[in-house]
Amino acid sequence: MIDVELESVSKRFARSGEAAAVDDVTLTIGAGEFFTLLGPSGCGKTTTLRMVAGFYFPTVGHIRFGGQDVTRLAPNKRDTGMVFQNYALFPHMTVSQNVAYGLKVRKVSRADASRRVAEALAQVHLDGYGSRRIEELSGGQQQRVALARALVIRPRMLLLDEPLSNLDAKLREETRTEIRRIQRDAGTTAIYVTHDQAEAMAMSDRIAVMQAGRVQQIGTPREVYHQPANAFVARFIGRSNVLSLPVTSADATRVEVALPGGGHIAAGAPDGHGLRAGDTALVSARPEHIALAGPDDPDAIRGRVTALEFTGMATHLTVDIGAEEGGEVTVAAVDVPDRVDVGDRIGLRLSADRLWVVRP
Amino acid sequence: MIDVELESVSKRFARSGEAAAVDDVTLTIGAGEFFTLLGPSGCGKTTTLRMVAGFYFPTVGHIRFGGQDVTRLAPNKRDTGMVFQNYALFPHMTVSQNVAYGLKVRKVSRADASRRVAEALAQVHLDGYGSRRIEELSGGQQQRVALARALVIRPRMLLLDEPLSNLDAKLREETRTEIRRIQRDAGTTAIYVTHDQAEAMAMSDRIAVMQAGRVQQIGTPREVYHQPANAFVARFIGRSNVLSLPVTSADATRVEVALPGGGHIAAGAPDGHGLRAGDTALVSARPEHIALAGPDDPDAIRGRVTALEFTGMATHLTVDIGAEEGGEVTVAAVDVPDRVDVGDRIGLRLSADRLWVVRP
Amino acid sequence: MTAASSTVLSRRAALARRLAGGASSTWFPYLLVAPLALILWGYVVQPMLATFVESVSEDGVSNYTKFLSSSGVARTSLITSLVISAASVVLCGVVGVAMAFLLKRFSFAGRRLIEAFILVPAALPPLIGAISFQLLYSEIGILPRGLQRLFGTDSPVLAFDGIAGVLVVHTFTMYPFFYLAASAALAGLDPSVEEAAYNLGAGRVRVWRTVLLPMLTPALVSASLLVFMTSLASYTAPLLFGVDQTMTMQIYINRTNGDLPMASTYASALGLVSIAFLLLMRWYEGRRSYMSQSKGVSARRREISNPIGRWLAPVASVLATLVLLAPVATIALVAFSEDGSWTTEIIPSAYTVDNFVTILSEPKAFQPILNSLQMSLLATAGCVAVGVLIAYAVRRLRFFGRSLLDIGVMIAWALPGTVVAINLISAFSTGNTFSLGQALIGTFWILPLAYFVRFLPLVFRASSASLALIDPSLEEAARSLGASWWRAFLSITVRLMLPGVIVGALLAFVHGVGEFVASVLIYTSSTVPISVAINNRMYSFEIGTAAAYGMLQVLLIFVVMWFSGRLENGGRAASRRAEQWTN
Amino acid sequence: GSGSDDSDTPGTSAQKIVVYSARDKKVTDFVVDQFVAKYPEYKGKVEVLNMGAQEVLERTRAEKANPQGSVWWGGTQQGLSAGAGDGLLEAWQPSFAAQMDARYKDPQGRWFGEILLPEVIMYNNKAIPADQAPKDWDDLIDPRWKDKIIIRDVAASGTMRSIYASMIQRLSKDGSNPQPGYDWLRKLDANTVDYAANPTDLYVKMSREQGVLSAWNLQDILLQAEQSKMPFGYVMPASGAPVLVDGVAAIKGGNTEGAKAFIEFLFDSGLRANLAKDFFQIPAVPISEQPQWLANLNLKPMDVDWDVIAKNETQWINHWNAEIKNKG
């Protein structure tokens, strides 16, 4: 069942020049779906969310909830629970009062409300903070109050605008599990904005990747990750190396390309990719699908290490493979041999079954 | 050379109950060092930073810059550039005016200032936004203005309170490289607050892990990651599995423990760990140091998969190994065989050279 | 922070650091507050203490016990005054906030014009203003007599009298306190907070009740204080509508009786009641915080969708404005009517411009206007300089005696103007330290000083209310960027307070131009203010020329409002905002 | 502000005279012009500050430590006496004092009556034909006039206080038993439709016929009728009109020399005649040429003992204010 539908929605601000903040976005979200908007800063995620919430009117286009046109419906009639990117907490109320606000509006009995408020505060690990003033909380605590305030009313739709951006990894993980649980249990539709891809991947049923106000791809996390629609998506989701390689042969779903060092490798390709032998294909290879090899491995692409970054779980190596093929390649390796260092020559091996051809 | 020194600094708020927001923190930061404060939400990071900036006075303790007591020095005499967690942008000024403010105060010539402002805006990818009003920017764009405003004055010390929390991964990475470059080039000392551990690992010279106002461990990223001081740090930094295992033998730097399925394994241990055969040791094992094995592998710990989470680069499996040993274990695997699913029995193999004994 | 090489240098550096380092050290507040407290003491508090001293000079506190005895004028007057004041606060609050809502939340053609008109009732010239209410709403008024004719009744319909009449006058003349405070605060509110409430399902009324009004608390508290104290010290309205058991009437009667200590007792009681109310309001306001805790700067308000809102708002605004401007229109009617042509008729029967010709043909017709302009401007400048600083000190700094400072500012507002003037004359009739050894009476300076003392509370309150909404971290950001306290204060804090400061300054200016009761006791022949000029006409019952003079004053205020409206909105921003709203 | 003249301009010896006046600005302007014409050395040096009588008292009192005014011009006997009692006024004997009735001046020469204000019955002559107007004070309490009377509010007005006190004293010569007076005033209150806040308010209410009768001073009735075309007429009460004295004084510590010159000039016979003619003033000193209206006046003073009143006025008026006003 379709719950939310955006039909050719655009939003232009008087001052942001000729470019639209949201540009001809069409998408549908199913009831109970967890839908994520992902995209670079300033791409129009918040604007989209605010149109769904009813704070902005689309310059053109329509928004429908369950088939009903709500484009100009008042925000308080939409039964959405929103976590604002800037929290928008009521500074004149205590933490509990903030969380209880939506319940009061819904005329929930006092006893019931206080039970649910306590529960919601516990869910975001703020038990005991109920009587604090908002200004006496840390940034992350404030964000959690904003989250609790939206969750507690159990709306039919959750609009979450980077609700976890100020939380530490641990808490973020716990909280996102909690959000997901609540959302699943109640069958709530959720639109989620995040800039954390791991989060988007882990939580979402489907993801819409936006750029400059336009939707670039909509798909499940695996689709978006493994079969990016274009170079932008490939590069934006996770780290990806997009290599320009000459096509040696092609069929409907596969393209074979030549490697710089010699040899061939096959890459998956989207329907109707239209590539033929002799064309240049853009092939996306994830860092974790590239293995390190000796500098003289014959099947490997050769390059020189230009940077080494330790990120905890893996070490990222940046390897220069020459401008023609795509400049620099990032490799994620769990165990980098200690002898590898910046400046060293090295070989890289691609794993065939994970390569994907993308549009420019 | 020591640049910043906090000596037994505590801060108590009138209203936050008996607990101190910052509790007896002592640390030293070298000149030009990139020092990160890491810790759960509400642990006192912002409070510490604000004391260094001069907006709070420590309830007890002293703060010294280059040996000079600045505990009560006015903020404007400290030559720090701060990015506030809530940005604190001047709403009545345009983007350029915000960024130029510190330069004007420093009486930088007009031409010079406008050049530096343009440069700073370019560094945070906001070229062309100079004449916008702050309210016309997206959340992430505002955060970048705050960052540019602090960077442009080239202070002797940068205080960055989650300066990248609202940026997408791509931009965050670029920007952190930029910050690091600027900081290195100018030899600026930086204190950085983040909740993103990967970021902390990638950027920092040293990290202080805090909890509930107290410093738990100070060390380089590798130390903190591979040799966590205690169970809290082990669990907080990255995902870690802390297993309670019986000690079979021990020497000064190594402890050998018995595995549940039978067999022994050695783990590194900190100086003065004081464990002997027969004690129970807490052993920290990172997810990426646990490999999947068949359910009947004799060297493996046996368990049952309870959850599967796809995060892009790796898939996280949660495996129940029985309450006694530590309940659930998380495993990060790059390629999980397709047949593995929730409910399956599975074997886990630890890699000996990455295990570490932690204090409770 | 390079260490100075020589000890002398380093010691000097240390001292300089300590002196300049200021704003964050524990004693900085005292450094800032000391001169302010001194100014307050010298020019406000100490002169006003004379009243209290006089009240206990002859027979101790026995005068005060009269307020406790159950029967008797003193207690009845006190209660009547309190009732009138409380009711005035409520009425002005409703009218003022409603007008702010209509004019600041909707954009429609002609809104700017109405905004410029709206302060005019506050600036009604004394006496002639009061008479205009008589001519409108009392038994001899246009409205009741018009209705009488309409319905053919024996007596005028809906004639206001007694306390009801007083309340009408108070509502008309004092609602701008609420209107201005509320509209400045509405403009400064974080719009996302309101959005959050809508999002949680609250309807418009609920949002106003639970979010907007509470967030306006500082502004409403400020306006309530001003209205409460003004009503308490109001004299003309009770006089006109024959409510003589009020505190101010008793003060006047006792002065006429020659019982000065008792008059002072009444005045002191007024002051004490006001202080009690002030402390109550401070407590009420202090229970909560009103500063936006949002990250970053929120986008402006959402667009208005409601077509009813779009049409209703302008219609309601125009209607309300017509009602509010009725007294001004009445003055105009008087100014343009022929002497003696308006007796039992509902409106005058013959019209003329003679009254204007008369005053304009006088050689020095504009001198009083210029005088008033000049003196009010001077006083307003002083009020802004001192009031903004005190507002900052009281709101932002932690130091001993904050409430005292607050009370010190407000005390001159709580006392009747006559009493303030008499106290100032006594204090400055001979030279003292604060007058630089000069006797100020008989000079030009005493009038601006009196206006300053009287109207400082207006600027102080308005500034303080707008400061309550401003996040201190903005100032901190400026400090961390290297700005000295002064610079951060001026370029950030004051700039953000500006709407409130402008409101306060406007009120101070407008009241300065209209001030009469104090002026008449201290003016000199070279500083005849417009109010005295009007009064001279009234005195000889040249009501037409007095009204003509009054119209000039109204015109002046209107022009000031028009331009200040421009200033405040900064033209550009306003038009852009309107554009976004109506998109 | 221009014109802050330096009083020590070389070449003239005259000092600035500051006049605090409760007189109408037209009168003061007229008089000052004449004064300056006669004494050119005072040209530009006479400053008149117009204000209410009570305000003159307040101001003079407040400025006692450093008096700014020189002449106190216009004020009731009671006000001037209060000022004299506070030591604000200069005692002296001007040349005209000898001709003045002792009732109209301070025995110690601190103030002098300038004009006499007979308090008479005022009526709206558009609403009431002259022959139907009340003829005496007692006619005012006739129920016929119920809700027809407007009174300038008493407690705050020196003039009204005097009238009301006279009404009480009229019925109790030594002031020992104010009760008959109170009863009379209660009946008057019953006929009173409203109390006016100030003279202007009284005129407005009278002319717009909220009420059509009042007690008011003769001079203002004539002035309003003549100059502002108000429909006012007066009746000289058969039992006599209380005559109030409105006076002038030199302020102690001011420019006494100038003040004396000015006050002497005020009693100039020619000036008096003009003031009587144009401003309906009844001089407190005899003048040679009386204008028509004055000659025809038939002033019948009521026999009022101001000493008794001075002793009792506060108490009586307070009683009236608390117990009688608006109770009928």
Ligand SMILES: Nc1ncnc2c1ncn2[C@@H]1O[C@H](COP(=O)(O)OP(=O)(O)OP(=O)(O)O)[C@@H](O)[C@H]1O
């Ligand atoms: N003004 C205040 N009054 C009372 N308590 C406060 C105040 N400010 C902060 N606290 C408390 O002090 C503790 C530390 O706050 P701080 O802001 O330093 O946390 P933080 O580490 O920056 O957290 P986060 O990551 O959520 O921003 C928190 O528990 C917070 O509730």
Ligand SMILES: Nc1ncnc2c1ncn2[C@@H]1O[C@H](COP(=O)(O)OP(=O)(O)OP(=O)(O)O)[C@@H](O)[C@H]1O
């Ligand atoms: N009120 C406004 N007036 C003009 N332009 C605006 C306004 N609000 C947003 N914009 C612009 O519209 C674009 C989209 O903004 P939006 O807030 O939707 O971005 P976002 O995707 O939420 O970004 P972020 O991740 O940084 O929060 C941005 O380029 C922004 O500058």
Ligand SMILES: [Mg+2]
């Ligand atoms: Mg956003």
Ligand SMILES: [Mg+2]
């Ligand atoms: Mg923080």
